[in-house]
Amino acid sequence: MRLGIPHIGNLYIPLKALFKRLEVDYIPPPVNTRRTLSLGVKYAPEGLCMPFKLTLGNFIEIAELGADTLIMPGSYGTCRLGYYARTQEKILNELGYDIEMVQLGVSEQKFLGMMKIFKRLANDAPWLKLLSAYGFCQKKINAMDRIEQLTQKVRAVEVRKGTANRIYRDALKAIDEADDSRTLNDIQKEYIERLNAVEKDPDAQPLIVGVTGEFFVVLEPFSNYDIENELGKLGVEVRRKTFISEWTKFSYFLNPLGINENERIHRAAQPYLKRDIGGDGWESVGEKVLHSNEYDGIVHLAPFTCMPEIIAQNIMPSTRENLPVLTILCDEQMTKTGVLTRLEAFVDLLKHKRMMNNKISHKVAVQGV
Numbered sequence: 001m002r003l004g005i006p007h008i009g010n011l012y013i014p015l016k017a018l019f020k021r022l023e024v025d026y027i028p029p030p031v032n033t034r035r036t037l038s039l040g041v042k043y044a045p046e047g048l049c050m051p052f053k054l055t056l057g058n059f060i061e062i063a064e065l066g067a068d069t070l071i072m073p074g075s076y077g078t079c080r081l082g083y084y085a086r087t088q089e090k091i092l093n094e095l096g097y098d099i100e101m102v103q104l105g106v107s108e109q110k111f112l113g114m115m116k117i118f119k120r121l122a123n124d125a126p127w128l129k130l131l132s133a134y135g136f137c138q139k140k141i142n143a144m145d146r147i148e149q150l151t152q153k154v155r156a157v158e159v160r161k162g163t164a165n166r167i168y169r170d171a172l173k174a175i176d177e178a179d180d181s182r183t184l185n186d187i188q189k190e191y192i193e194r195l196n197a198v199e200k201d202p203d204a205q206p207l208i209v210g211v212t213g214e215f216f217v218v219l220e221p222f223s224n225y226d227i228e229n230e231l232g233k234l235g236v237e238v239r240r241k242t243f244i245s246e247w248t249k250f251s252y253f254l255n256p257l258g259i260n261e262n263e264r265i266h267r268a269a270q271p272y273l274k275r276d277i278g279g280d281g282w283e284s285v286g287e288k289v290l291h292s293n294e295y296d297g298i299v300h301l302a303p304f305t306c307m308p309e310i311i312a313q314n315i316m317p318s319t320r321e322n323l324p325v326l327t328i329l330c331d332e333q334m335t336k337t338g339v340l341t342r343l344e345a346f347v348d349l350l351k352h353k354r355m356m357n358n359k360i361s362h363k364v365a366v367q368g369v
Contacts (some may be wrong), residue, residue: 004062021133049303079278154230213301281308
């Protein structure tokens with residue numbers, strides 16, 4: 001068996017560690033490029049979304065490298081993600097690739113369901129070995145996400161633009177190469193210290209912008225022209241709740257307190273959207289409501305034709321929270337120039353809004369005195 005999974009953000013790094021410990025022949029996915037997207041567009045049925053096209057194109061590239069077993073994350077409900085695996089398997093077989101598609105759909109059995117799939121892929125590896133390998137995989141996920149969250153803060157206030165990004169790239173490489181927990185802990189500590197030591201503008205008061213939307217286009221920089229980095233260049237601090245560590249923690253483990261971030265987001269969305277509509281649409285609405293007092297604005301990323309996010313996009317302007325939202329529809333027709341122009345205009349709007357709010361607050365304070 002030669003195993004492959006599509007490129008989704010930095011997920012390839014912890015999965016590489018997982019399958020190495022399980023002694024599974026794993027092929028790291030090529031980074032998404034214009035060729036990847038072109039392959040997906042060429043062979044995908046008309047009207048399907050960016051995640052389908054990019055993962056299909058990536059699967060073709062992985063199959064070209066010799067993979068015979070492919071893993072596709074699954075879903076349930078009204079999101080079409082639940083149909084991707086079977087559709088993509090049929091397309092790949094028609095193209096002449098002799099592959100088996102394994103759908104990682106674990107909505108009902110959650111953590112146990114995922115472990116059963118990994119156990120089968122690892123030739124029925126012992127449970128102790130499997131859990132140990134997954135534990136190390138999870139530690140890599142946590143380390144990556146903590147360093148990325150700090151990078152998002154530093155990027156907005158650093159004096160020399162690009163410093164945080166260079167440290168972040170070095171950190172990912174070091175995490176990828178780490179073979180044991182002690183080394184991984186040392187790496188995490190070292191790179192957090194390096195990020196904290198970056199020279200920062202003491203007078204900076206960065207705008208706070210939340211990034212929300214469908215998980216693939218949020219996590220995969222190629223699909224959104226690395227929008228978080230571009231916001232950082234504009235002096236904006238990005239806040240994002242969609243991280244691989246949050247997804248695994250809330251999707252697969254019991255929460256002893258009975259409350260988690262997703263539940264709070266769903267409750268916040270209740271006045272406007274009372275049930276799950278598939279994908280991440282419910283979360284997109286709730287993010288705006290729940291964090292309206294923390295953020296200056298929200299960038300809402302949505303694949304073109306994604307029904308859950310289209311519903312969320314239409315609800316967001318109707319909420320009573322006065323928080324500007326910029327929706328960016330991601331597909332192969334999107335251009336970087338267009339995205340940057342819209343981002344710059346949005347940031348200018350947020351700066352003006354904050355300035356006007358500060359003037360009003362100052363006037364009220366003076367009159368109160």
